[in-house]
Amino acid sequence: MASASERKPWDSSNLRKYCLNFEEIPRLPFDDPRVDELISSNPVIIEGSNLVKSATDKWNLEYIERHMGVTTNTVYLSRNHKFKYFDDKKIQSRTNPRGVEFSPPMRKVEMKVEEFMKKLREWKRGDERLYMQQSLTAAVGPNIVQDFVGFNWKWINAKQKTHCWGKLTSNLLYVSMEGNVTPCHYDEQENFFAQVYGYKRCILFSPDQFQCMYPYPVHHPHDRQSMVDLERPDHTRFPRFKDAKGVEAVIGPGDVLYIPIYWWHHIESLMRLGPTITINFWYKAGPTTIEYPLKDHQKVSIMRNIEKMLLEVLQDPREVGPLLRNMVLGRFD
Numbered sequence: 377m378a379s380a381s382e383r384k385p386w387d388s389s390n391l392r393k394y395c396l397n398f399e400e401i402p403r404l405p406f407d408d409p410r411v412d413e414l415i416s417s418n419p420v421i422i423e424g425s426n427l428v429k430s431a432t433d434k435w436n437l438e439y440i441e442r443h444m445g446v447t448t449n450t451v452y453l454s455r456n457h458k459f460k461y462f463d464d465k466k467i468q469s470r471t472n473p474r475g476v477e478f479s480p481p482m483r484k485v486e487m488k489v490e491e492f493m494k495k496l497r498e499w500k501r502g503d504e505r506l507y508m509q510q511s512l513t514a515a516v517g518p519n520i521v522q523d524f525v526g527f528n529w530k531w532i533n534a535k536q537k538t539h540c541w542g543k544l545t546s547n548l549l550y551v552s553m554e555g556n557v558t559p560c561h562y563d564e565q566e567n568f569f570a571q572v573y574g575y576k577r578c579i580l581f582s583p584d585q586f587q588c589m590y591p592y593p594v595h596h597p598h599d600r601q602s603m604v605d606l607e608r609p610d611h612t613r614f615p616r617f618k619d620a621k622g623v624e625a626v627i628g629p630g631d632v633l634y635i636p637i638y639w640w641h642h643i644e645s646l647m648r649l650g651p652t653i654t655i656n657f658w659y660k661a662g663p664t665t666i667e668y669p670l671k672d673h674q675k676v677s678i679m680r681n682i683e684k685m686l687l688e689v690l691q692d693p694r695e696v697g698p699l700l701r702n703m704v705l706g707r708f709d
């Protein structure tokens with residue numbers, strides 16, 4: 377019988393089932409030189425960095441409740457287990473013709489941390505699920521500020537310098553219920569994803585999988601999200617999705633996952649394993665050096681700009697698709 381320390385804290389019964397198989401994301405000690413070779417074009421899990429050790433040593437829900445301070449926190453509520461990001465600025469604006477109704481899949485409320493924790497403790501099947509997001513630069517309590525100051529800034533500042541990233545734009549704290557899923561999307565910033573408490577499964581796809589991931593149009597409220605539901609993929613609408621090549625890992629307290637800019641990521645808090653606490657470090661991209669052949673994420677950026685420009689001149693988003701089809705079908709094969 378394995379001892380408590382050797383017994384794995386989770387098994388496949390805690391993971392949701394998907395139709396794809398994934399390779400493993402490499403795990404490396406923080407001082408392994410291969411870490412820097414992988415960073416900036418591949419995800420990697422970095423162990424033993426002590427990046428947020430001041431948090432992993434002490435943070436749990438009680439600590440957060442006691443020390444989060446008096447500010448209210450942003451809490452997202454969803455009627456199912458998916459927390460699908462949407463840009464509310466893209467709902468009303470002219471880019472959304474009257475006819476196409478968008479029903480937000482989740483709602484945002486400001487809540488005191490005590491109320492959030494109470495709802496978490498009293499949650500039962502059928503209730504809306506909760507996901508709390510709080511900027512660590514807001515007026516959080518002095519203990520949390522103290523822990524934040526105690527992060528391993530020497531290590532992560534050196535990473536930022538080595539890889540010529542832009543400035544640190546935000547440190548966000550996420551407290552999620554078990555079983556919550558953040559569906560597949562990409563961000564336009566570099567991300568050090570530090571797991572503080574509990575276990576999260578991360579499934580990542582490279583930007584070169586663009587043709588398999590079917591992102592929403594740039595003007596859609598779900599811009600940057602994949603249209604494919606990983607749990608129930610529509611192989612008729614999205615035939616290339618079955619060829620998508622992804623990598624995955626389950627990360628726990630002390631692990632830091634590097635999510636490269638423009639990489640697709642689906643993140644789930646393991647089922648029946650309790651709440652999770654994560655801190656992410658988002659950095660602006662470094663300077664763009666144009667070298668040929670262009671990198672895949674640069675082509676994603678070019679396609680985004682073409683969609684934005686076309687919408688600007690066409691005004692009606694329903695004209696963007698037909699114009700692009702007329703432009704390419706039968707002409708570039």
Ligand SMILES: CC1(C)c2ccccc2-c2ccc(C[C@@H](CC(=O)O)C(=O)C(=O)O)cc21
Binds near residue numbers: 557644
């Ligand atoms: C779901 C939620 C709370 C949300 C609601 C509405 C608008 C934005 C967001 C948002 C943004 C980032 C995360 C953290 C993480 C995913 C994860 O860990 O679940 C991730 O994607 C990243 O670190 O890049 C989570 C959220």
Ligand SMILES: [Zn+2]
Binds near residue numbers: 561562563641
């Ligand atoms: Zn993200």
